[in-house]
Amino acid sequence: MHISKxxxxxIVNEISKLVKQNINLMDETGCIIASCDKDRxxxxxxxxxxxxxxxxxxxxxxxxxxxxxxxxxxNLPLELEGEIVGVVGITGSYDEVINSGRLIKKMTEILLMxxxxxxxxxxxxxxxxxxxxxxLINTGYVNYRELEERGMALNIDINRPRRIIIASVxxxxxxxxxxEGQSKISKxxxxxxxxxxxxxxxxxxxxxxxxxxxxxxxxxxxxxxxxKKMTKYVYDxxxxxxxxxxxxxxxxxHYAYIQANKAWESASxxxxxxxxxxxxxxxxxxxxxxxxxxxxxxGKIFNGCSHDEIKDYITMLNIYFKTDGSIQKxxxxxxxxxxxxxxxxxxxxxxxxxxxxxxxxxAALYIAMRIAYDLDY
Numbered sequence: 001m002h003i004s005k006x007x008x009x010x011i012v013n014e015i016s017k018l019v020k021q022n023i024n025l026m027d028e029t030g031c032i033i034a035s036c037d038k039d040r041x042x043x044x045x046x047x048x049x050x051x052x053x054x055x056x057x058x059x060x061x062x063x064x065x066x067x068x069x070x071x072x073x074x075n076l077p078l079e080l081e082g083e084i085v086g087v088v089g090i091t092g093s094y095d096e097v098i099n100s101g102r103l104i105k106k107m108t109e110i111l112l113m114x115x116x117x118x119x120x121x122x123x124x125x126x127x128x129x130x131x132x133x134x135x136l137i138n139t140g141y142v143n144y145r146e147l148e149e150r151g152m153a154l155n156i157d158i159n160r161p162r163r164i165i166i167a168s169v170x171x172x173x174x175x176x177x178x179x180e181g182q183s184k185i186s187k188x189x190x191x192x193x194x195x196x197x198x199x200x201x202x203x204x205x206x207x208x209x210x211x212x213x214x215x216x217x218x219x220x221x222x223x224x225x226x227x228k229k230m231t232k233y234v235y236d237x238x239x240x241x242x243x244x245x246x247x248x249x250x251x252x253x254h255y256a257y258i259q260a261n262k263a264w265e266s267a268s269x270x271x272x273x274x275x276x277x278x279x280x281x282x283x284x285x286x287x288x289x290x291x292x293x294x295x296x297x298x299g300k301i302f303n304g305c306s307h308d309e310i311k312d313y314i315t316m317l318n319i320y321f322k323t324d325g326s327i328q329k330x331x332x333x334x335x336x337x338x339x340x341x342x343x344x345x346x347x348x349x350x351x352x353x354x355x356x357x358x359x360x361x362x363a364a365l366y367i368a369m370r371i372a373y374d375l376d377y
Contacts, residue, residue, distance in 0.1 A: 002085075003112065011112070012024075019104065021073075021090045021091050021100065022092075023036050024037075024045065025088055026045050026089065029049075029052075030045050030049030031043070031044055031045070043069050045075075048075055048087035051077050057076075058077075060074050061075065073090055074092070074098060075087050075088070075089045078105065078112065079109065080109065086112075088101075088104055088108050090104060129206070131150060131151065131154055136212065137212075137254075137257055139254060160216070162217055163214070163223055164214055164247040164253070165214075166264035167244045167245075167264075168188075169188045169243075172243070175209075187240070188242075190238075191237045194237070195234070200216075201215065220276055223276075227246065231273060242273065245275055246260060246277060247259040248278050262280065263276060263277040286374060291375070294374065301352045301354070316344060317366070321366060348365075352364070352365065
């Protein structure tokens with residue numbers, strides 16, 4: 001095992017809080033990679049090299065043996081699984097440091113074991129996540145039998161009937177790019193992890209700051225109940241609301257992921273808690289329209305409007321449709337007078353050629369509103 005400089009520094013910092021002596025930590029080549037005396041970092045340590053090459057149980061450097069690169073003190077090998085992986089050195093007289101030195105050696109070995117375990121856990125998690133992404137998200141794997149065998153090696157049975165849920169914190173795009181936002185996402189992930197650890201057979205992994213969740217196959221109604229309980233748990237633990245997409249009934253897990261992703265996108269765009277693919281209709285039609293055609297339609301409806309003006313009209317339309325076309329309720333929610341609202345509606349009619357108050361013309365504006373949300377207006 002190679003001791004990283006970062007791990008060595010962390011270990012020396014932790015142990016130096018508990019003992020008075022100066023501590024050096026050397027790697028498997030005898031180089032000092034961490035020390036209470038920062039000037040010594042990077043120096044070659046003759047005593048450590050002697051322990052490593054001669055496999056000594058200890059080596060004490062007296063005043064007579066001390067050099068510029070190996071000062072008076074006790075040096076002890078750091079052993080993991082019978083292998084010397086480094087050396088720890090403690091400055092001081094033999095009687096003064098022998099007992100504390102052995103304790104420091106044991107503490108350092110325990111910390112190294114913990115870091116090795118954490119490293120392996122991290123590597124195992126990355127391998128597992130890479131497999132899940134290949135199976136669910138990517139396309140075109142050729143050898144299904146090979147995929148099946150790789151899954152079994154990771155204790156994942158890809159033939160087990162499952163359903164897919166995609167979950168994220170509400171308004172995810174607000175949090176992706178900031179340190180504070182990433183902290184919020186981490187808290188959400190920890191809460192999801194704690195909840196799913198209680199569910200037999202549940203699998204989950206991170207993808208684009210979302211959680212892709214696999215659970216044993218159940219009816220959509222049961223999956224909605226499951227999702228609501230999970231949402232409540234997360235809210236009670238960390239106070240975050242979620243957007244959740246639930247797949248359809250497709251037994252091909254790649255297509256089930258695509259379905260869940262479409263449902264999640266709809267939930268995220270519309271600010272809904274839970275959207276089921278089975279209940280989607282307009283969203284599916286919209287997802288088939290190329291982005292360029294969507295932009296072209298927005299440009300036609302909001303002819304000559306700036307981006308901010310389009311956003312204002314979209315906000316007005318969203319409230320208008322949510323209140324079922326009530327001028328009074330829309331004006332109340334927008335905090336404007338009814339006459340002001342009527343003026344804006346008339347202005348939009350002049351721009352677009354459609355009057356939202358007429359059922360035969362409102363559909364064109366409803367479609368424009370949904371496309372605008374899809375394009376992140």
